[in-house]
Each structure stands twice: as C-alpha cells, then as structure tokens.
Amino acid sequence: MTSTTLSTTRPKRPSQLFRNLSAKLASIPMILTALVIFLGGTVWTVVYSFTSSRLLPRLRWAGLEQYERLWATPRWLVSIENLLVYGVLSLIFSFVIGFVLAALMDQKIRFESAFRTIFLYPFALSFVVTGLVWQWLLNPEFGVQNIVREMGWTSFTFDPLYDQSIVIYGILIASLWQGTGLVMCLMLAGLRGIDEDIWKAARVDGIPMWKTYLFIVIPMMRPVFITTLVIVASGIVRVYDLVVAQTSGGPGTASEVPAKYVYDYMFQAQNLGQGFAASTVMLLTVAIVVVPWAYLEFGRRKRV
Amino acid sequence: MRYRLGMAALAGSVAFSLSPAFATDLEVTHWWTSGGEAAAVAEFAKAFDATGNKWIDGAIAGSGGTARPIMVSRITGGDPMGATQFNHGRQAEELVQEGLMRDLTDLATKEKWAEVIRPKSLLDNCTIEGKIYCAPVNIHSWQWLWLSNKAFTDAGVAVPTNWDEFVAAAPKLREKNIIPLAVGGQGWQATGAFDTMLLELGGKDLYLKIYQDKDSEAAGGPEAAKIFKAADDARKLAKGSNVQDWNQATNLVITGKAGGQIMGDWAQGEFAVAGLKAGTDYSCLPGLGVSNPTLATGGDAFYFPVLKDEAKSAAQEVLASTMLKPEVQVAFNAKKGSLPVRGDVDVGSVNDCTRKGLDILAKPDSVVKSTDELASADTQKQKEDLFTEFFANESLTAEDAQKRFAEIISSAD
Structure with missing residues (x-):
C-alpha cells in the first residue's frame, strides 16, 4: 500500500537510456564496428588458434598443440627476444631524444618551425622506404663504412645488418630516425601547454632549469607522456615492414619479429592455426602490459 | 620459377x-x-x-x-x-x-x-x-651446380667435375679472394642447397625415406649426419656471399667472384642473358656431378x-x-x-x-618428386627457418641442426 503511493508521488525521472538520443544513435555504427570487427575478429582468431587450420580456417580442435609448437620453435623465441630488446630501447631512446629535442626547441630559438619540419620529416616516410634507405646506409660496400674508409680510416668496420649479434640495433637506428620527430612534436605541444607563470614562479624561487623540467614540468605533462607511450608502444609491437625492408629477418633468423612470424606462418606456410596462436600470444603480451596500467590509471581517477 | x-x-x-x-x-x-x-x-x-x-x-x-x-x-x-x-x-x-x-x-x-x-x-x-x-x-629441377670456369682458371685449378673436387678446390679459391660457393640470404636458397645435397650425396632412397615417408629416424640417423657434415662444409664455403637474391648470387658466379652456386636450372637464364656459353664460360653439374644423378621435377x-x-x-x-x-x-x-x-x-x-x-629426365629411375610435392608448405617453411639460420649462424652445430631437422620431419605432413 505505502509503496505504491510513494512511487506515484515521486516525480518521474527521464530514462537514462534516452538522454542524448541523437548522439547515441550516431555512435551506433562505431560501436558495431568495434564490437563486430575488433572484438569479434579477436575472439574468432583466439578460437581458431585452438584448431589445426591450415590454408583455410576449419574447426578441427587441436587443443594447445599450436601453442606448444610455438614455444618450442627457435625462431619464435628469437622473435620475442628481439621484440623485447627493440621495444625497451626504442621506448627509452625515443622518449629521451624526443624530449630533449623538444626542450631545446622550446628555448625560443630562431627558425624553430624550420627545425621542427626537418625533425618531423622522416615521419612522412613509410617504414618500407625508411628500411630501404637505411639498408643502403648500413651496407658495408656503399654506406657509412665505405665513406669512413675512403676518408682514410681503412680498418673502420660498421656493418650491423650483416652481424647476427647486433643486427637488431641496426633496425633500432632506423626506427629512431623515423619516429623521434613525432615524439618531439607531441612533447613540444605538451611543453607549450605549461603555463608561463609556472616558469616565472620557478625562476623567482631560484630553482635551476633542469630541476624545473624534471620535478615540475614533466609531472605536469603526464597526459602527453601517456598519449606518446600508447602511440610508440603500439608501433613497437606491430613492427614488421621495417624489418622486411631492411633485412627480411636476416642474417639467418637474427632479426625476426613476432609480427613477421605471424604473417609468414599464416600465408607462406599456409598454417593459419600456427599464425593465430602467435598473434594471440602477441595480444596477451600487450594485454599484460596494458591491463594493469589501465586499471591503475582509470581506477585512481574514479576515486578522486 | x-x-x-x-x-x-x-x-x-x-x-x-x-x-x-x-x-x-x-x-x-x-x-x-x-x-x-x-x-x-x-x-x-x-x-x-x-x-x-x-x-x-x-x-x-x-x-x-x-x-x-x-x-x-x-x-x-x-x-x-x-x-x-x-x-x-x-x-x-x-x-x-x-x-x-x-x-x-x-x-x-x-x-x-x-x-x-x-x-x-x-x-x-x-x-x-x-x-x-x-x-x-x-x-x-633444383639439382644443379653451376661453376664459373673463370674463377677456377684464376685460381689455377681444374674446373671440378663433382662435389668432392669442388670442396677440395675451395682453399685455392679462397687464396685468390674468390668465394667458393655463392648462397643468397633468402631461406629457400639454403634449403634448396641442402635438399640437393641430401638427394645427390645421400641418394634417392634416403631422400624419399625422409621426405616421402617422413621417417624421423632416418632424418636423425648416421646417413643424414653425413649430409649435415657436407652442409657444414657448404656453409663455410659460402661465407662472405653477402647477397640476398638468388640472381645476385648467380651474378657472383657469372663475374667470377664466386666459384659456384647450387641452384635450379632457372639460373641458366641468367648465364644466357649475360652472354656466357655453356662449357667454355661456365659449367654445369647436374646432380652435383655424382655418377648417378637424380633430378626432382x-x-x-x-x-x-x-x-x-x-x-x-x-x-x-x-x-x-x-x-x-x-x-x-x-x-x-x-x-x-x-x-x-x-x-x-x-x-x-x-x-x-x-x-x-x-x-637424365628420360630415365624414369632418375626422376623423383620435388620437396614441394612431397611436403606441405608448413613443413617447407620450418625447414627454411632452420637452414637459413644454419647457414648464417656458425654457432649452430651440425649435430644440433640435425636434431631440429629430425623434429621437423617427425611432425611433418
């Protein structure tokens, strides 16, 4: 009795579902795309990674067979190791170099836009072109080694692409050359977003410039760093074309990367199951990094 | 091809x-x-x-x-x-x-x-x-050894007529800064060279036992070990051929910078385009010059x-x-x-x-199926990964490589 009278007297709130209806309608296609193509495709891939599919996807269950084979394959282990080395170094160097360049650029120098253009220019090239250019530059017969030798230092040796133990660094050089400009631009935008008054206050307090950067400016640039991290890290995990153009995975299998393993086994070896298993492992690797971070990041924001 | x-x-x-x-x-x-x-x-x-x-x-x-x-x-x-x-x-x-x-x-x-x-x-x-x-x-067919007559004349040795003579002549070539064996960096080239050695030096029976019957015991056995020993020789002879594509490797032979190349008969097109004559400028040894050569189709x-x-x-x-x-x-x-x-x-x-x-093709006994016909693309790719590493990485011993080879064959189809 009482409950019905209560509900009738309480003013009716408009349903949450119909708020901003037009905006919700407009985002339906994107939601569908995300669900069907991204999520659906991912689930499909994971499911088929447990089958023995060869050229065509077939639901013949093979359990964990593909994964067992994957982790017993020397080439895959080399790929993972390369990705780790390449990924960690690439993150560190592109952040450090990119930030230092941006900080230098922020000193109100002359011709700033000219420098900015020059540093950003390599980013306009695709990885394939970058890879080819650096393949020639690092070729002992045409490139840097030859130039230095012609200048008189005849014992100079610099042929990273032909040395198994250091070939991954040859690829790192090319990727830094290509990608650092973008990091610099993002950082520069972040620096420009810092209020002039903070710099003035720091100067009044007599804080040295490097300390201001390290303890005041960088913590304030957190969102920029996170954006940059996402962009750079996703580029690292899917690195493929650079390796194909520069070394095709050689010498031997010394510069193989996971994405290339996935492609080669899916299409050249006509073994979809194996390729799917490898790409599922790649997804898991990314998830292991991203999920705890996202939890911390968004979990904290809610509490504030 | x-x-x-x-x-x-x-x-x-x-x-x-x-x-x-x-x-x-x-x-x-x-x-x-x-x-x-x-x-x-x-x-x-x-x-x-x-x-x-x-x-x-x-x-x-x-x-x-x-x-x-x-x-x-x-x-x-x-x-x-x-x-x-x-x-x-x-x-x-x-x-x-x-x-x-x-x-x-x-x-x-x-x-x-x-x-x-x-x-x-x-x-x-x-x-x-x-x-x-x-x-x-x-x-x-894959099973050919192409030789540069010029390279051997420069080194002062007779043009070999079989694989053993070729291996024996190699040090002389090295003295003259000639790479004895040109092998491009792409995986299929090293694999093809190995399969050729397996078929010719190991014989048709061993080849069929391994690739047709997928007999992993044969692949890990003493007969196959000999082939891995030969492949070990071959990779030492190939050291220094820093090229990727097969035709670049053929070009080393054409110009006399390399002594020879194990490559299919499509290589002959390159010699023809360069205007070289069979017999006088270059020599060919079908089946690596063994007495009873076999060609795969x-x-x-x-x-x-x-x-x-x-x-x-x-x-x-x-x-x-x-x-x-x-x-x-x-x-x-x-x-x-x-x-x-x-x-x-x-x-x-x-x-x-x-x-x-x-x-050779006219004799039915001298013709076998090629590895593409006998093994699946998956198996072929795994072999490629193994042999490209074997030829590039000297710290991978012949014994370890053979072990991995036997594993590939045991799961092959």
Whole structure:
C-alpha cells in the first residue's frame, strides 16, 4: 500500500537510456564496428588458434598443440627476444631524444618551425622506404663504412645488418630516425601547454632549469607522456615492414619479429592455426602490459 | 620459377593482340615478372588470344611467397581470377578440397593428358580423388651446380667435375679472394642447397625415406649426419656471399667472384642473358656431378577456379588446352628455360646443359618428386627457418641442426 503511493508521488525521472538520443544513435555504427570487427575478429582468431587450420580456417580442435609448437620453435623465441630488446630501447631512446629535442626547441630559438619540419620529416616516410634507405646506409660496400674508409680510416668496420649479434640495433637506428620527430612534436605541444607563470614562479624561487623540467614540468605533462607511450608502444609491437625492408629477418633468423612470424606462418606456410596462436600470444603480451596500467590509471581517477 | 624477385614488374605488361568481336576476357595471375619469364608468359598470351579470347595479364611482382597469399585470398574471398599459377605440388590442395577449383577431368580425358604428360607424377599432383584439377606447364629441377670456369682458371685449378673436387678446390679459391660457393640470404636458397645435397650425396632412397615417408629416424640417423657434415662444409664455403637474391648470387658466379652456386636450372637464364656459353664460360653439374644423378621435377601448373560465368568457364577450358598444345609448350619453355611437360615434342637445338638434363629426365629411375610435392608448405617453411639460420649462424652445430631437422620431419605432413 505505502509503496505504491510513494512511487506515484515521486516525480518521474527521464530514462537514462534516452538522454542524448541523437548522439547515441550516431555512435551506433562505431560501436558495431568495434564490437563486430575488433572484438569479434579477436575472439574468432583466439578460437581458431585452438584448431589445426591450415590454408583455410576449419574447426578441427587441436587443443594447445599450436601453442606448444610455438614455444618450442627457435625462431619464435628469437622473435620475442628481439621484440623485447627493440621495444625497451626504442621506448627509452625515443622518449629521451624526443624530449630533449623538444626542450631545446622550446628555448625560443630562431627558425624553430624550420627545425621542427626537418625533425618531423622522416615521419612522412613509410617504414618500407625508411628500411630501404637505411639498408643502403648500413651496407658495408656503399654506406657509412665505405665513406669512413675512403676518408682514410681503412680498418673502420660498421656493418650491423650483416652481424647476427647486433643486427637488431641496426633496425633500432632506423626506427629512431623515423619516429623521434613525432615524439618531439607531441612533447613540444605538451611543453607549450605549461603555463608561463609556472616558469616565472620557478625562476623567482631560484630553482635551476633542469630541476624545473624534471620535478615540475614533466609531472605536469603526464597526459602527453601517456598519449606518446600508447602511440610508440603500439608501433613497437606491430613492427614488421621495417624489418622486411631492411633485412627480411636476416642474417639467418637474427632479426625476426613476432609480427613477421605471424604473417609468414599464416600465408607462406599456409598454417593459419600456427599464425593465430602467435598473434594471440602477441595480444596477451600487450594485454599484460596494458591491463594493469589501465586499471591503475582509470581506477585512481574514479576515486578522486 | 616461383622465386624471381620483381625487378621487372613493368615487364609484366604483355603486349596484347587486338581482341576479336566475341572475345571473353580471362584474367590470369602468376608471379613471372623477370625479363625472360615475362617473355615466356607472352607466348601463352599470344596463343590464347589467337583462339579468339583475351588474356588479361595479372602479374604479381615479388616471389611466389608474395604472390600466393594474394591469389589464395582472392579465391577464398569470392573474387576468383580466370586461372592462376601454383607450383607443382600441394600448394592448392585445400582449395581443391573446398571445391573452389574447376574439375578438368573431361578435358584431360578428351586430350589424353595421361598419355602425353611426362613424368606421370606431374599429373598425379593435379589429381585429387581421381579428378584432375590443374594443367602442368613446365619442369624445373633444383639439382644443379653451376661453376664459373673463370674463377677456377684464376685460381689455377681444374674446373671440378663433382662435389668432392669442388670442396677440395675451395682453399685455392679462397687464396685468390674468390668465394667458393655463392648462397643468397633468402631461406629457400639454403634449403634448396641442402635438399640437393641430401638427394645427390645421400641418394634417392634416403631422400624419399625422409621426405616421402617422413621417417624421423632416418632424418636423425648416421646417413643424414653425413649430409649435415657436407652442409657444414657448404656453409663455410659460402661465407662472405653477402647477397640476398638468388640472381645476385648467380651474378657472383657469372663475374667470377664466386666459384659456384647450387641452384635450379632457372639460373641458366641468367648465364644466357649475360652472354656466357655453356662449357667454355661456365659449367654445369647436374646432380652435383655424382655418377648417378637424380633430378626432382619441380615447376609450375595452372589451376582454374570455379566461375559462375559460363562464357568464362568455357574460356578456361580453351586456355588449359592451349597451354598444353605442343607448339605452345615448345615456345613457352624455350623462353622460360624450363623443359616441356610433354614427352612427344621436339625441343629443337638445345645447349649442353639442357641436353644433360633431358637425358637424365628420360630415365624414369632418375626422376623423383620435388620437396614441394612431397611436403606441405608448413613443413617447407620450418625447414627454411632452420637452414637459413644454419647457414648464417656458425654457432649452430651440425649435430644440433640435425636434431631440429629430425623434429621437423617427425611432425611433418
């Protein structure tokens, strides 16, 4: 009795579902795309990674067979190791170099836009072109080694692409050359977003410039760093074309990367199951990094 | 062959003759893009256009490894071409099982393919559950050692007549800064060299035991160990050949910078283009010069996807029949540098090396199936990964490599 009278007297709130209806309608296609193509495709891939599919996807269950084979394959282990080395170094160097360049650029120098253009220019090239250019530059017969030798230092040796133990660094050089400009631009935008008054206050307090950067400016640039991290890290995990153009995975299998393993086994070896298993492992690797971070990041924001 | 890199993508633009009034367009995809290959394809196009249809050239630059995924995804994705190249063997096996390829049995019976095509194994490759699904067009074999006469003259040793002499002459070549054996960096080249050594130095029985019966005990056994020992020699001889593509490696032999190269008969096209003469400028040792050489029959075949359009389906049969006509076979294979699949045609005047090859092929006991025919693409790829590493990484010992090889064979299919 009482409950019905209560509900009738309480003013009716408009349903949450119909708020901003037009905006919700407009985002339906994107939601569908995300669900069907991204999520659906991912689930499909994971499911088929447990089958023995060869050229065509077939639901013949093979359990964990593909994964067992994957982790017993020397080439895959080399790929993972390369990705780790390449990924960690690439993150560190592109952040450090990119930030230092941006900080230098922020000193109100002359011709700033000219420098900015020059540093950003390599980013306009695709990885394939970058890879080819650096393949020639690092070729002992045409490139840097030859130039230095012609200048008189005849014992100079610099042929990273032909040395198994250091070939991954040859690829790192090319990727830094290509990608650092973008990091610099993002950082520069972040620096420009810092209020002039903070710099003035720091100067009044007599804080040295490097300390201001390290303890005041960088913590304030957190969102920029996170954006940059996402962009750079996703580029690292899917690195493929650079390796194909520069070394095709050689010498031997010394510069193989996971994405290339996935492609080669899916299409050249006509073994979809194996390729799917490898790409599922790649997804898991990314998830292991991203999920705890996202939890911390968004979990904290809610509490504030 | 499948391996030519697309230096001459432009060469794929074949000259077409004027199309007659009721021409049916048929798109044909293949990865023959180098100069000689494109010229060979043009022979097919010419003959097909003469039947009143129109050949639409769908050349895909890059090697077979690049082209095959594109072809397969077009067929499975519902956008099939009129006809497409694959290598002899099992590359299109699953497409046929899925019913995506056209059954050519009626045509084959009518034109008596079973009687004219030689060796018979080529037609067997096209046959799945008693029905014929492809038209073989040529024969290539891997088992050749190409030698630069100039390199050996420079080093002051006689041109070797077999593998052992070649290995023995190697130190002399090294003294003159000549790389004894040119091997390009791509995985299939090292694999092909190993398979050639296995077949010739190990013998046909061992080869078949490993690749046909997938006998992992044989692969890990003492006989195969000898082959790994030879491969270990070979990788030492190959040290210093810092090239990627097979034709760059052949070029080292042509210019006398390398002593020799283990490579299929398609390499002979490169010698011909460079204007070198068999016997005087370069020598060839089929089967690495062993007393009883065996050749494997690799090569290419055309498959015809199932099409809805009836006019196109009719044109497919015409194309299949045209490709196997005696005069077309001769014209095509002369330009391609391969051997015709018909035993009843006269190939005319051929050079020394081709003659040696023909003589070996004429003996049924000296012909085996190629590794592409015996093993799946998956197994082939795993072998490639192993041998490309073995040739580049000296810290991988012959024993460890053999262990890994035996594992691959034990799970092979």
